[in-house]
Amino acid sequence: MKKILYATMILLVFTGTAFAQSQSFDSWLAGFKxxxxxxxxxxxxxxxxxxxxxPIQRVIELDRKQPEGKMTxxxxxxxxxxxxxxxxxxxxxxxxxxxxxxxxxxxxxxPQYVVALWGxxxxxxxxxxxxxxxxxxxxxxxxxxRRSFFEDELMTALRILDEGHISQSRFKGSWAGAMGQNQFMxxxxxxxxxxxxxxxxxxxWTSLPDVFASSSNYLAKSGWxxxxxxxxxxxxxxxxTPSMFSKGVKKSVxxxxxxxxxxxxxxxxxxxxxxxxxxxxxxxTGSTYLVYNNFDIIKKWNNSTYFxxxxxxxxxxxxx
Ligand SMILES: [Ca+2]
Numbered sequence: 181m182k183k184i185l186y187a188t189m190i191l192l193v194f195t196g197t198a199f200a201q202s203q204s205f206d207s208w209l210a211g212f213k214x215x216x217x218x219x220x221x222x223x224x225x226x227x228x229x230x231x232x233x234x235p236i237q238r239v240i241e242l243d244r245k246q247p248e249g250k251m252t253x254x255x256x257x258x259x260x261x262x263x264x265x266x267x268x269x270x271x272x273x274x275x276x277x278x279x280x281x282x283x284x285x286x287x288x289x290x291p292q293y294v295v296a297l298w299g300x301x302x303x304x305x306x307x308x309x310x311x312x313x314x315x316x317x318x319x320x321x322x323x324x325x326r327r328s329f330f331e332d333e334l335m336t337a338l339r340i341l342d343e344g345h346i347s348q349s350r351f352k353g354s355w356a357g358a359m360g361q362n363q364f365m366x367x368x369x370x371x372x373x374x375x376x377x378x379x380x381x382x383x384x385w386t387s388l389p390d391v392f393a394s395s396s397n398y399l400a401k402s403g404w405x406x407x408x409x410x411x412x413x414x415x416x417x418x419x420x421t422p423s424m425f426s427k428g429v430k431k432s433v434x435x436x437x438x439x440x441x442x443x444x445x446x447x448x449x450x451x452x453x454x455x456x457x458x459x460x461x462x463x464x465t466g467s468t469y470l471v472y473n474n475f476d477i478i479k480k481w482n483n484s485t486y487f488x489x490x491x492x493x494x495x496x497x498x499x500x
Contacts, residue, residue, distance in 0.1 A: 203322070230314065234315070239311065239320060240323055243355075253486050257490060261490055266494065269295055269299045269494060269497070276392070279392065280294060283396050284396070287397055287399070288406030289396040291499075294395050294396055296492075297481065298395065301362055304361075305391070310352060317366075321333075336366035360383075361384055361391045362394060362398075369384065373397075376390050382394065402480040409472065410495065411472050412444070413444035414441050414442065416440070416458065425460050431457075433452035441470065449470075454473075
Protein backbone atom coordinates (compact mmCIF):
# COMPACT_ATOMS: atom_id res chain seq x y z
CA MET A 181 0.00 0.00 0.00
CA LYS A 182 2.75 2.39 1.04
CA LYS A 183 4.68 1.57 -2.09
CA ILE A 184 1.74 2.37 -4.35
CA LEU A 185 1.21 5.73 -2.66
CA TYR A 186 4.86 6.58 -3.13
CA ALA A 187 4.73 5.68 -6.81
CA THR A 188 1.63 7.85 -7.25
CA MET A 189 3.39 10.77 -5.62
CA ILE A 190 6.34 10.52 -7.98
CA LEU A 191 3.99 10.36 -10.93
CA LEU A 192 2.17 13.49 -9.75
CA VAL A 193 5.40 15.43 -9.32
CA PHE A 194 6.55 14.30 -12.75
CA THR A 195 3.37 15.22 -14.63
CA GLY A 196 3.00 18.46 -12.70
CA THR A 197 6.37 19.97 -13.59
CA ALA A 198 8.87 18.14 -15.75
CA PHE A 199 6.41 17.10 -18.43
CA ALA A 200 4.98 20.57 -18.92
CA GLN A 201 8.39 22.11 -19.47
CA SER A 202 9.90 19.42 -21.66
CA GLN A 203 7.24 19.21 -24.35
CA SER A 204 7.82 21.30 -27.48
CA PHE A 205 5.12 23.74 -28.54
CA ASP A 206 4.53 21.86 -31.80
CA SER A 207 4.06 18.57 -30.04
CA TRP A 208 1.70 20.12 -27.49
CA LEU A 209 -0.23 21.81 -30.33
CA ALA A 210 -0.61 18.59 -32.31
CA GLY A 211 -2.13 16.92 -29.25
CA PHE A 212 -4.42 19.87 -28.58
CA LYS A 213 -5.64 19.98 -32.18
CA UNK A 214 -6.71 16.36 -32.09
CA UNK A 215 -8.51 16.98 -28.78
CA UNK A 216 -10.32 19.94 -30.39
CA UNK A 217 -11.30 17.81 -33.34
CA UNK A 218 -12.59 15.08 -31.03
CA UNK A 219 -14.65 17.70 -29.18
CA UNK A 220 -16.42 18.63 -32.41
CA UNK A 221 -14.61 21.84 -33.42
CA UNK A 222 -14.68 22.06 -37.23
CA UNK A 223 -11.47 21.33 -39.14
CA UNK A 224 -11.69 24.73 -40.88
CA UNK A 225 -11.78 26.57 -37.56
CA UNK A 226 -8.87 24.52 -36.20
CA UNK A 227 -6.78 25.09 -39.34
CA UNK A 228 -7.50 28.84 -39.52
CA UNK A 229 -7.09 29.44 -35.80
CA UNK A 230 -3.69 27.74 -35.60
CA UNK A 231 -2.23 28.79 -38.96
CA UNK A 232 1.25 30.22 -38.20
CA UNK A 233 0.69 30.17 -34.44
CA UNK A 234 3.79 30.18 -32.27
CA PRO A 235 4.31 31.00 -28.58
CA ILE A 236 4.26 34.73 -27.74
CA GLN A 237 7.35 35.56 -25.68
CA ARG A 238 5.70 38.68 -24.22
CA VAL A 239 2.82 36.60 -22.84
CA ILE A 240 5.28 34.33 -21.04
CA GLU A 241 7.10 37.36 -19.60
CA LEU A 242 3.86 38.90 -18.37
CA ASP A 243 2.74 35.60 -16.86
CA ARG A 244 6.04 35.18 -14.98
CA LYS A 245 6.31 38.78 -13.83
CA GLN A 246 6.52 39.04 -10.06
CA PRO A 247 3.66 41.05 -8.63
CA GLU A 248 4.70 44.56 -7.62
CA GLY A 249 4.57 45.59 -3.99
CA LYS A 250 0.98 45.88 -2.91
CA MET A 251 -0.56 49.25 -3.64
CA THR A 252 -2.70 50.86 -0.96
CA UNK A 253 -6.35 51.37 -1.81
CA UNK A 254 -5.79 55.13 -1.74
CA UNK A 255 -3.11 54.75 -4.45
CA UNK A 256 -5.25 52.34 -6.48
CA UNK A 257 -8.26 54.61 -6.24
CA UNK A 258 -6.26 57.60 -7.51
CA UNK A 259 -5.11 55.58 -10.47
CA UNK A 260 -8.44 53.96 -11.35
CA UNK A 261 -10.92 56.75 -10.56
CA UNK A 262 -9.46 59.64 -12.55
CA UNK A 263 -11.36 62.85 -13.21
CA UNK A 264 -11.18 62.04 -16.89
CA UNK A 265 -12.77 58.61 -16.40
CA UNK A 266 -15.59 60.16 -14.35
CA UNK A 267 -16.23 62.93 -16.88
CA UNK A 268 -16.28 60.49 -19.77
CA UNK A 269 -18.49 58.09 -17.82
CA UNK A 270 -21.05 60.81 -17.13
CA UNK A 271 -21.18 61.72 -20.80
CA UNK A 272 -21.47 58.10 -22.00
CA UNK A 273 -24.10 57.27 -19.37
CA UNK A 274 -26.28 60.11 -20.69
CA UNK A 275 -25.57 59.27 -24.31
CA UNK A 276 -26.55 55.59 -23.96
CA UNK A 277 -29.31 56.00 -21.36
CA UNK A 278 -32.23 54.89 -23.59
CA UNK A 279 -30.47 51.60 -24.44
CA UNK A 280 -29.22 51.10 -20.87
CA UNK A 281 -32.74 51.65 -19.50
CA UNK A 282 -34.12 48.97 -21.84
CA UNK A 283 -31.42 46.58 -20.70
CA UNK A 284 -32.07 47.46 -17.04
CA UNK A 285 -35.75 46.58 -17.52
CA UNK A 286 -34.70 43.09 -18.62
CA UNK A 287 -31.80 42.34 -16.21
CA UNK A 288 -32.40 44.62 -13.23
CA UNK A 289 -28.94 46.19 -13.14
CA UNK A 290 -28.85 50.00 -12.92
CA PRO A 291 -27.11 51.69 -15.89
CA GLN A 292 -24.34 53.39 -13.87
CA TYR A 293 -22.91 50.00 -12.80
CA VAL A 294 -22.78 48.72 -16.37
CA VAL A 295 -20.97 51.88 -17.47
CA ALA A 296 -18.64 51.80 -14.44
CA LEU A 297 -17.53 48.25 -15.30
CA TRP A 298 -17.05 49.26 -18.92
CA GLY A 299 -14.89 52.19 -17.76
CA UNK A 300 -12.73 50.26 -15.31
CA UNK A 301 -12.20 47.25 -17.60
CA UNK A 302 -11.30 48.95 -20.87
CA UNK A 303 -11.68 52.74 -20.44
CA UNK A 304 -15.05 52.51 -22.19
CA UNK A 305 -13.84 50.25 -24.97
CA UNK A 306 -10.67 52.24 -25.70
CA UNK A 307 -8.23 49.72 -24.25
CA UNK A 308 -9.41 46.20 -24.99
CA UNK A 309 -5.96 44.61 -25.34
CA UNK A 310 -4.11 43.97 -28.56
CA UNK A 311 -3.22 40.29 -28.17
CA UNK A 312 -4.61 37.70 -30.55
CA UNK A 313 -6.64 35.42 -28.29
CA UNK A 314 -5.75 32.05 -29.80
CA UNK A 315 -1.93 32.38 -29.71
CA UNK A 316 -2.07 34.07 -26.28
CA UNK A 317 -4.11 31.24 -24.74
CA UNK A 318 -2.09 28.61 -26.62
CA UNK A 319 1.10 30.08 -25.14
CA UNK A 320 -0.28 29.93 -21.60
CA UNK A 321 -1.67 26.42 -22.08
CA UNK A 322 1.62 25.10 -23.49
CA UNK A 323 3.77 26.87 -20.89
CA UNK A 324 1.99 24.70 -18.39
CA UNK A 325 1.80 26.68 -15.16
CA ARG A 326 -2.02 26.51 -15.35
CA ARG A 327 -2.35 24.16 -18.28
CA SER A 328 -5.78 22.67 -17.71
CA PHE A 329 -7.37 26.08 -17.03
CA PHE A 330 -5.94 27.62 -20.20
CA GLU A 331 -6.58 24.54 -22.35
CA ASP A 332 -10.25 24.76 -21.34
CA GLU A 333 -10.32 28.49 -22.16
CA LEU A 334 -8.61 27.85 -25.50
CA MET A 335 -11.09 25.10 -26.38
CA THR A 336 -13.93 27.51 -25.59
CA ALA A 337 -12.22 30.22 -27.67
CA LEU A 338 -12.26 27.83 -30.67
CA ARG A 339 -15.94 27.20 -30.08
CA ILE A 340 -16.59 30.97 -30.13
CA LEU A 341 -14.86 31.18 -33.53
CA ASP A 342 -16.69 28.06 -34.72
CA GLU A 343 -20.05 29.64 -33.83
CA GLY A 344 -19.12 32.72 -35.87
CA HIS A 345 -19.52 35.38 -33.15
CA ILE A 346 -16.35 37.17 -34.26
CA SER A 347 -13.85 36.91 -37.10
CA GLN A 348 -10.39 35.51 -36.50
CA SER A 349 -8.74 38.87 -37.29
CA ARG A 350 -10.80 40.77 -34.69
CA PHE A 351 -10.55 38.02 -32.03
CA LYS A 352 -8.38 40.03 -29.63
CA GLY A 353 -8.03 40.71 -25.94
CA SER A 354 -5.61 40.91 -23.02
CA TRP A 355 -2.46 38.78 -22.78
CA ALA A 356 -4.34 36.44 -20.42
CA GLY A 357 -7.33 35.98 -22.71
CA ALA A 358 -9.87 38.52 -21.40
CA MET A 359 -11.86 39.63 -24.41
CA GLY A 360 -13.73 42.60 -25.78
CA GLN A 361 -15.06 45.77 -24.20
CA ASN A 362 -16.02 44.06 -20.92
CA GLN A 363 -13.07 41.63 -20.81
CA PHE A 364 -14.90 38.31 -20.54
CA MET A 365 -12.79 35.17 -20.50
CA UNK A 366 -14.01 32.66 -23.12
CA UNK A 367 -15.74 30.56 -20.42
CA UNK A 368 -17.66 33.60 -19.11
CA UNK A 369 -18.52 34.51 -22.69
CA UNK A 370 -19.97 31.05 -23.31
CA UNK A 371 -22.04 31.09 -20.11
CA UNK A 372 -23.14 34.70 -19.98
CA UNK A 373 -22.64 36.74 -23.16
CA UNK A 374 -25.85 37.91 -24.82
CA UNK A 375 -26.82 38.71 -28.42
CA UNK A 376 -28.97 41.69 -27.46
CA UNK A 377 -29.24 43.33 -30.88
CA UNK A 378 -30.47 40.08 -32.39
CA UNK A 379 -28.04 39.76 -35.30
CA UNK A 380 -27.17 36.19 -34.35
CA UNK A 381 -23.73 37.03 -32.97
CA UNK A 382 -22.66 37.72 -29.40
CA UNK A 383 -20.31 40.56 -30.22
CA UNK A 384 -18.69 42.04 -27.11
CA TRP A 385 -15.97 43.60 -29.29
CA THR A 386 -18.00 46.08 -31.35
CA SER A 387 -21.71 45.96 -30.41
CA LEU A 388 -22.56 48.11 -27.39
CA PRO A 389 -26.03 46.52 -26.98
CA ASP A 390 -24.27 43.14 -26.69
CA VAL A 391 -21.57 44.53 -24.36
CA PHE A 392 -24.05 46.17 -21.98
CA ALA A 393 -26.49 43.25 -21.96
CA SER A 394 -23.67 40.73 -21.42
CA SER A 395 -22.31 42.64 -18.42
CA SER A 396 -25.84 43.02 -17.01
CA ASN A 397 -26.54 39.33 -17.51
CA TYR A 398 -23.27 38.45 -15.73
CA LEU A 399 -24.28 40.46 -12.66
CA ALA A 400 -27.92 39.32 -12.76
CA LYS A 401 -26.95 35.63 -12.94
CA SER A 402 -24.44 36.18 -10.12
CA GLY A 403 -27.22 37.35 -7.78
CA TRP A 404 -27.51 41.13 -8.27
CA UNK A 405 -30.31 42.67 -6.22
CA UNK A 406 -32.26 45.07 -8.38
CA UNK A 407 -32.92 48.46 -6.81
CA UNK A 408 -30.11 48.16 -4.25
CA UNK A 409 -26.88 50.09 -4.30
CA UNK A 410 -23.39 48.62 -3.76
CA UNK A 411 -22.65 50.31 -0.45
CA UNK A 412 -21.54 53.72 0.76
CA UNK A 413 -18.61 55.46 2.39
CA UNK A 414 -19.19 55.94 6.13
CA UNK A 415 -17.63 57.19 9.34
CA UNK A 416 -17.45 54.82 12.27
CA UNK A 417 -17.08 55.53 16.00
CA UNK A 418 -13.46 55.30 17.20
CA UNK A 419 -14.63 52.74 19.77
CA UNK A 420 -15.21 50.09 17.06
CA THR A 421 -12.80 47.18 17.47
CA PRO A 422 -11.15 45.42 14.49
CA SER A 423 -13.59 42.51 14.85
CA MET A 424 -16.42 44.81 13.70
CA PHE A 425 -14.88 45.04 10.22
CA SER A 426 -15.76 41.59 8.99
CA LYS A 427 -18.05 40.05 6.42
CA GLY A 428 -19.35 37.92 9.27
CA VAL A 429 -20.70 40.99 11.09
CA LYS A 430 -23.77 41.94 9.05
CA LYS A 431 -26.39 44.36 10.29
CA SER A 432 -29.12 46.46 8.75
CA VAL A 433 -28.29 50.06 7.83
CA UNK A 434 -30.72 51.14 10.55
CA UNK A 435 -28.83 49.07 13.12
CA UNK A 436 -25.42 50.41 12.03
CA UNK A 437 -26.86 53.90 12.38
CA UNK A 438 -27.97 53.13 15.95
CA UNK A 439 -24.40 52.02 16.71
CA UNK A 440 -23.11 55.44 15.65
CA UNK A 441 -22.14 54.89 12.01
CA UNK A 442 -22.82 58.00 9.92
CA UNK A 443 -22.39 58.95 6.29
CA UNK A 444 -18.87 60.01 5.27
CA UNK A 445 -20.06 63.60 5.64
CA UNK A 446 -21.36 63.01 9.17
CA UNK A 447 -25.05 62.77 8.29
CA UNK A 448 -27.38 60.21 9.84
CA UNK A 449 -27.78 57.01 7.82
CA UNK A 450 -31.23 56.37 6.34
CA UNK A 451 -33.61 53.92 8.01
CA UNK A 452 -33.11 50.88 5.78
CA UNK A 453 -33.48 47.15 6.27
CA UNK A 454 -30.77 46.31 3.71
CA UNK A 455 -27.99 44.31 5.38
CA UNK A 456 -24.36 45.37 5.17
CA UNK A 457 -20.89 44.90 6.63
CA UNK A 458 -17.96 47.24 7.11
CA UNK A 459 -14.83 47.24 4.96
CA UNK A 460 -11.61 49.19 5.53
CA UNK A 461 -9.37 48.48 2.53
CA UNK A 462 -6.43 50.40 4.07
CA UNK A 463 -7.15 49.50 7.69
CA UNK A 464 -8.17 52.02 10.35
CA THR A 465 -6.15 54.88 8.81
CA GLY A 466 -8.05 54.86 5.52
CA SER A 467 -11.63 55.20 4.33
CA THR A 468 -14.46 52.93 5.56
CA TYR A 469 -17.30 51.50 3.49
CA LEU A 470 -20.58 49.90 4.49
CA VAL A 471 -21.19 47.37 1.72
CA TYR A 472 -24.27 45.37 0.68
CA ASN A 473 -25.06 42.26 -1.34
CA ASN A 474 -24.23 43.89 -4.67
CA PHE A 475 -20.66 44.57 -3.52
CA ASP A 476 -20.19 40.80 -3.17
CA ILE A 477 -21.70 40.36 -6.65
CA ILE A 478 -19.17 42.77 -8.17
CA LYS A 479 -16.47 40.65 -6.47
CA LYS A 480 -17.76 37.66 -8.43
CA TRP A 481 -16.70 39.58 -11.54
CA ASN A 482 -13.27 40.31 -10.07
CA ASN A 483 -12.51 39.00 -6.60
CA SER A 484 -10.85 42.16 -5.32
CA THR A 485 -12.07 44.57 -2.64
CA TYR A 486 -10.19 47.41 -4.38
CA PHE A 487 -11.93 46.62 -7.66
CA UNK A 488 -15.44 46.25 -6.24
CA UNK A 489 -15.19 49.42 -4.15
CA UNK A 490 -13.91 51.39 -7.14
CA UNK A 491 -16.72 50.16 -9.40
CA UNK A 492 -19.21 51.33 -6.76
CA UNK A 493 -17.53 54.73 -6.37
CA UNK A 494 -17.36 55.25 -10.15
CA UNK A 495 -21.03 54.27 -10.49
CA UNK A 496 -21.99 56.82 -7.80
CA UNK A 497 -19.81 59.55 -9.30
CA UNK A 498 -21.05 59.23 -12.88
CA UNK A 499 -24.71 59.13 -11.88
CA UNK A 500 -24.52 62.42 -9.98
CA1 LIG B 1 -25.36 40.72 -31.56
